[in-house]
Amino acid sequence: MLAWEGLAHRYASASAPIRYADFALQAGQHLLLRGASGSGKSTLLALLAGLLRVQQGELEVARTALPGLSPRALDAWRGATLGVVPQRLHLSEALTVAENLALPALAAGQSADPARAAELMAALDIAELAARRPHQLSVGQAQRVALARALMRRPKLLLADEPSASLDDEHTLHMLALLLDSAEREGCTLVIASHDARVVEALSARDDVAEVVL
Known part of the structure; x- marks a missing residue:
């Protein structure tokens, strides 16, 4: 599902690139990216999402080599492959919850899927x-x-990205359970970036979660 080799990214304002040790995620596993603020977690997430272009090295996500994709192909791949829960949630204040859930399809030029929205809202206990x-x-x-x-x-x-940033201990554990349960139910691979010791402690004990320490 995920693999990179010789991966590095350098920002224009930086004197040296961020370099990532070679890594491959085994089938059936999820991934915890952990490290202090500024260690490169968000940069790696952006590379995995195709939001930053690969400058150096190889990166394969969901059996697709990202460095070889054109901007248009990368946009199409991102829409068909990724789901992102950002640290800042970016929900549209002008829209209802149901209307916010319609945005991914509308942004892709597709029709809204109210049945899918109802299914997910029921699964996540937010139907009301x-x-x-x-x-x-x-x-x-x-x-x-x-x-x-x-x-x-x-x-x-x-x-x-940092899903526990605004949560107390009880809600942190609940959010992690929701993420893991949702990934299992949907059959997708979960990648969590966090420097929160509570997240690290909760996930490090799981056999189905690999770690990359930055």
């Missing part, structure tokens, strides 16, 4: 929130809406 707007949601509810949105197009890879 369908008519609310983001400002009417708790932090935990908003994260579940963002997770449902990320899963709308049945991604092969689910990326979560």
Whole structure:
């Protein structure tokens, strides 16, 4: 599902590139990217998502070599392959929860899929929130809406950036369980980037979670 070799990225303002040790994720595993702030976790997530172009090395995601894709092909691949739960959830305040879940399909030029939205809202226990707007949601509810949105197009890879950033201990464990359960139910690979010791402790004990320490 994931593999990289000789992977490095250099920002224009940096004196040296960020280099990543060669890695391959085994089938059936999920991935925890851990390390201090500024260690390169978000950069690696952006590379995996095709939001940053590969400058050096090889990177394969979901059996696709990203360096060889044109910008148009990369956009199409991203829409068909990825679901992303960003640290800042970016829910549209002008839209209801149900309307926010329609955005991935509409952005891809497809029709909304209310049946799929209803299925995910039921699975994530947010069906009663369908008519609310983001400002009417708790932090935990908003994260579940963002997770449902990320899963709308049945991604092969689910990326979560610092999912515990605004959560207390109880809600952190609940969010991790939701992410893992959703990935298992949907049959996709989960990648979590975090420097939170609570996340590391919870995931390090699992046989189905590999780690990359940056």
